[in-house]
Amino acid sequence: MSLYEVIMTRRSVRNFDSREIPEHVIESLLDAANNSPSGGNIQPLSVIVVREPEARKELAEIVGSQPWVGNAPLSMVFCLDFYRLKRWATVFNTDFKGEQAFSHFLIAYADLMCSAQSVVLLAEERGLGSVYIGTIQSNMDRAREYFGIPQYVLPMMVLSIGYPKSVPKNVPKLEKEAMVHREKYRVDSDEDITRAFENKYGSLEERMENYFERTFVEAVEADKQQSERWVETVKEEMKRLEIKSNAEFLFKLRYPAEDMVKMNEGLFRSFKNAGFDFS
Numbered sequence: 001m002s003l004y005e006v007i008m009t010r011r012s013v014r015n016f017d018s019r020e021i022p023e024h025v026i027e028s029l030l031d032a033a034n035n036s037p038s039g040g041n042i043q044p045l046s047v048i049v050v051r052e053p054e055a056r057k058e059l060a061e062i063v064g065s066q067p068w069v070g071n072a073p074l075s076m077v078f079c080l081d082f083y084r085l086k087r088w089a090t091v092f093n094t095d096f097k098g099e100q101a102f103s104h105f106l107i108a109y110a111d112l113m114c115s116a117q118s119v120v121l122l123a124e125e126r127g128l129g130s131v132y133i134g135t136i137q138s139n140m141d142r143a144r145e146y147f148g149i150p151q152y153v154l155p156m157m158v159l160s161i162g163y164p165k166s167v168p169k170n171v172p173k174l175e176k177e178a179m180v181h182r183e184k185y186r187v188d189s190d191e192d193i194t195r196a197f198e199n200k201y202g203s204l205e206e207r208m209e210n211y212f213e214r215t216f217v218e219a220v221e222a223d224k225q226q227s228e229r230w231v232e233t234v235k236e237e238m239k240r241l242e243i244k245s246n247a248e249f250l251f252k253l254r255y256p257a258e259d260m261v262k263m264n265e266g267l268f269r270s271f272k273n274a275g276f277d278f279s
């Protein structure tokens with residue numbers, strides 16, 4: 001398969017085989033993580049390799065009971081790491097203040113995602129599947145405690161990896177031209193924007209099961225892997241909130257605007273607990 005085909009056929013996988021991943025494959029994924037681009041090449045990144053069943057179970061809880069995290073034979077916790085750089089700077093009587101410099105932080109987070117995406121693509125090419133788990137950001141304090149993570153280090157992303165048992169088929173994307181702007185930014189009309197999202201998500205009127213397969217595959221997969229009733233609960237919430245459009249589904253139910261803003265408090269607290277201060 002060409003790299004283009006790998007990229008175009010990749011899907012987030014949440015249903016993993018229990019088959020172990022050979023050591024040499026894991027090492028190649030870690031090589032890819034380490035050989036990724038890095039702003040100024042300072043590499044403010046650490047990756048914690050999680051394979052032990054007990055740790056996988058704990059990680060699945062830390063990220064908000066996502067069963068695929070416990071089921072995947074391998075997870076990597078991508079940590080934004082200023083600790084190593086600060087220690088090194090101190091040894092040579094100099095200062096590194098990444099924990100106070102927002103610019104260092106932004107670039108370090110970009111580095112982290114470049115590294116993770118290298119792993120995603122190599123994993124795909126090796127016949128593995130993977131899924132990003134961003135919800136670790138809501139529980140960074142607990143993750144830091146469990147993994148013994150020191151000050152100035154934030155566990156900001158997880159990749160769960162394994163051989164796929166099944167791969168989602170109906171994940172919709174915007175049509176390319178809605179996303180691409182050629183030479184200058186094109187300000188679309190409300191109609192163009194509405195059409196672009198209609199084309200992406202389809203109508204809410206269709207059978208709910210089909211709708212969730214496209215728009216909330218996590219809920220469908222979670223129902224298959226554990227006995228909670230995500231889909232039913234979401235359906236009930238849709239009725240209660242009188243959700244009538246894709247936009248309302250996303251921003252009233254899945255990511256309610258006010259709740260998302262309120263999450264700042266917890267995030268900023270975790271940053272502070274890890275010694276970060278951008279004020």
Ligand SMILES: Cc1cc2nc3c(=O)[nH]c(=O)nc-3n(C[C@H](O)[C@H](O)[C@H](O)COP(=O)(O)O)c2cc1C
Pocket residue numbers: 010011012014066131132133134135136171218
């Ligand atoms: C930053 C980031 C965070 C994500 N967090 C989660 C997560 O916590 N749980 C999950 O099941 N999927 C998570 N995903 C996967 C997305 O749901 C997935 O990429 C999206 O539905 C599009 O599907 P695709 O990856 O197959 O194109 C995350 C993806 C990204 C890029």
